[in-house]
Amino acid sequence: MNEKKVLLAVLAHPDDETFGTGGSLAYYAGIGVDVHLVCATRGEVGEVDPELLGEFSSVGELREHELRCAAGYLGLAGVHFLNYRDSGMAGSPENHHPQALAAADQQKVIGEIVQYIRLLKPQVVITFDPIGGYMHPDHIAIHKAADKAFYAATDPAQYPSDLPAWKAQKLYYHTFPRGFLRTTVWLMKLTGKDPSKFGKNKDIDLTKISEVKFPIHAVVDYRNVLEKKKQAVACHASQGGMRITSGFLDKLRKVFGISDQYMRAYPPPLGVREHDLFEDVS
Numbered sequence: 001m002n003e004k005k006v007l008l009a010v011l012a013h014p015d016d017e018t019f020g021t022g023g024s025l026a027y028y029a030g031i032g033v034d035v036h037l038v039c040a041t042r043g044e045v046g047e048v049d050p051e052l053l054g055e056f057s058s059v060g061e062l063r064e065h066e067l068r069c070a071a072g073y074l075g076l077a078g079v080h081f082l083n084y085r086d087s088g089m090a091g092s093p094e095n096h097h098p099q100a101l102a103a104a105d106q107q108k109v110i111g112e113i114v115q116y117i118r119l120l121k122p123q124v125v126i127t128f129d130p131i132g133g134y135m136h137p138d139h140i141a142i143h144k145a146a147d148k149a150f151y152a153a154t155d156p157a158q159y160p161s162d163l164p165a166w167k168a169q170k171l172y173y174h175t176f177p178r179g180f181l182r183t184t185v186w187l188m189k190l191t192g193k194d195p196s197k198f199g200k201n202k203d204i205d206l207t208k209i210s211e212v213k214f215p216i217h218a219v220v221d222y223r224n225v226l227e228k229k230k231q232a233v234a235c236h237a238s239q240g241g242m243r244i245t246s247g248f249l250d251k252l253r254k255v256f257g258i259s260d261q262y263m264r265a266y267p268p269p270l271g272v273r274e275h276d277l278f279e280d281v282s
């Protein structure tokens with residue numbers, strides 16, 4: 001048993017916690033839940049304006065600093081790095097860097113997440129959906145590893161350590177509704193733009209993403225902590241306005257209101273829409 005309510009988010013890069021799930025993390029931290037983040041990389045491959053690098057010796061160092069700033073506003077109880085390297089988008093040479101998350105031994109990544117689950121004892125775990133939101137190789141890698149770790153943590157025979165096995169009660173995948181995305185794809189085609197080459201680096205395929213649909217089982221309203229999320233977004237200055245996460249998802253938010261959407265992976269959904277990830281948690 002864990003007396004305290006604990007939420008663990010298992011994500012890939014500094015900024016995923018804010019642009020993706022920031023509203024929910026701030027909401028739960030605000031009502032007294034211990035919210036922890038396992039972040040697999042330091043976002044080393046993210047594009048950064050050289051002026052922003054300032055006193056930092058590397059992009060990874062700057063982005064860790066931005067993440068810690070955001071974690072302060074979101075009210076996170078802990079930030080835990082797995083120390084892999086950002087893999088960049090699919091097809092980029094960064095995918096093959098020896099420390100790249102996308103190239104890492106999956107068993108090792110699972111084992112590390114298992115230890116954090118046993119150490120932090122969350123009742124609820126959240127991670128990316130099976131296509132990693134927008135098909136980033138690191139998001140997909142961490143989704144697969146977190147998914148396997150969620151179940152493996154319950155079995156003392158798997159990834160044995162000094163820590164006792166821990167059974168988290170619920171697993172959710174963060175996702176977003178596709179209706180608006182489909183309209184965007186349609187409008188882009190209509191105006192002669194190619195939705196399969198979206199984003200600053202033209203490496204985001206909106207057409208493909210819009211064709212994969214995930215059911216939404218839980219919606220977390222975070223309007224009461226919107227200011228905290230905005231402050232956390234501002235911390236990620238090096239990634240501001242340049243990416244799908246800040247520009248495109250911001251538009252999504254305007255259309256769908258101030259909430260985060262989740263698909264429930266465990267236990268199997270019951271056909272009712274939840275409004276609290278801790279519903280039925282004992």
Ligand SMILES: [Zn+2]
Nearest residue numbers: 012013016136
């Ligand atoms: Zn990311």
